[in-house]
Amino acid sequence: MADKLHVSLVTPEKELYSGYVDQVIAPGSEGEFGVLVNHAPFMTTLAEGTVTIIDGAKTIQYQVRGGFADVNAEGITILAEHASEYGEDVGTVH
Amino acid sequence: MASLKDMRNQIGSVKATQKITKAMQMVAAAKLKRAQDAAENARPYAARMASVIANLAKGVGGDDAPKLLAGTGSTHNHLIVVSTADRGLCGGFNTQIARAAREHISALLAEGKNVRIITIGRKGYDQLKRQYADKIVQSFELAKVLNLDYAQPIADAILKEYEDGRADVVTLFFSQFKSVISQVPTAKPLIPAQVDETVADASGGAVYTYEPSEEDILETLLPRNLTVQILSSLLENNAGFYAAQMSAMDNATRNAGEMINALTLKYNRKRQAQITTELIEIIAGAEAL
Structure with missing residues (x-):
């Protein structure tokens, strides 16, 4: 699992997603950003938008509102005040 | 005869x-399961939040630290938030919380501090109004669904007291849900924010990049943290209430x-x-x- 990124998406109600994936794209308050494994430590507040979790050919999208993201050596943690899933396999990433 | x-x-x-x-016991047992799940599901969020704030707090020290984190420097005005259940028939659950709060309040009053009280849950209000009716500034009743939207007005009320200079130190009293047979009345400092010094530094020594600046993040994070802390205490309380009611x-x-x-x-x-x-x-x- 060394070449995969650990992601956990947490809301006050429950942990929505936790696991190892290839890439996470999140809407930062100062612009959308993508995170791959071994990203430099980084923290930002989140704007309203879509968090995309990409693992192989599978893509999961969540609609999030309010919160922040914390990227560190362990992976990325997204703390969202409100989040809901768009539905799995929204599209295949080429 | x-x-x-x-x-x-x-x-x-x-x-x-x-x-x-017997029926009440079974109803409480069913509700306990759900309340317990809710309380446990809320824990990761609160824990992450605490560790993120602990990380941030290390970087922002000294005079430019936000007031919510460092406090106002004074400890004269105390705001006590007492969180209990709305209903009784649960053994000593509400009384224990109220007693812990009352002991704290009388100790503060003996030191000549200024005390104001906000109550959450009808039972806490009923128990404290006899003694401290003039000190209760606001009281909230519990909602059916406990979520962030419910906790927000409470956090806003606390922040308003704080910003208007009527509170320097804010302490929350609630019952921590240890297990079905054990609920511990707990006092949790809300302002100044409690920073866990023992949280491991996850950055691995590397320098964090902040977007926007560290101060800006803390400014938005701390009020949010307050809401989350209140919500998590409400959920713990709720689970504890049903556990207490079930055993009673x-x-x-x-x-x-x-x-x-x-x-x-x-x-x-x-x-x-x-x-x-x-x-x-x-x-x-x-x-x-």
Whole structure:
């Protein structure tokens, strides 16, 4: 699992997603950003938008509102005040 | 002397009570499961939040630290937030929280501090208003659904007290849900924010990049943290309440059972005594002829 990124998406109600994936794209308050494994430590507040979790050919999208993201050596943690899933396999990433 | 009919009625009424407590126990057990899940699901968020703030707090020290983190420097004005349940029939659950808060308040008053109180949950208000009616500034009743939207107005009320300079130190009293048989009344400092010094530095020594600046993030994070802390304490409280109610009702059901046994024994003795007396009267009457 060394070449995969650990992601956990947490809301006050429950942990929505936790696991190892290839890439996470999140809407930062100062612009959308993508995170791959071994990203430099980084923290930002989140704007309203879509968090995309990409693992192989599978893509999961969540609609999030309010919160922040914390990227560190362990992976990325997204703390969202409100989040809901768009539905799995929204599209295949080429 | 109670007649046989009176005793039959008494046994009947204890049986009816037992049915009610038994039903309440089962309802509480079902609700406990859900409340417990909610409390446990909320823990990762609160824990992550705390560790993120601890990380940030290390970087922002000294005079430019946000007031919510460092406090105002004064400890004269205290705001006590007492969080209890709305309903009773749960043993000493509400009383324990209120007692812990009352002890804290009287200690503060003895030191000549200024104390103001916000209550969450009707029972806490009822118990504290007798003694501190003039100090309660606001009271909230619990909602059916406990979520961030419910916790927000409470956090706003606390922040307003704080920003208007009527509170320097804010302490929250609630009951921590340890297990089904153990709920511990706890005091949690909300302002200044409690920073866990022992949180491991996850950055691995590398320098964090902040977007926007560290201060800006803390500014938005700290009020949010307040809301989340309140919500998590409400959820813990809720789980603790049902656990307390379940064991209280379990005790009540068992007591009712014992009472029914004792009463039934007494009833049977009396009935037999009566039959014996009747027999003696008949035999005595027959012999007299």
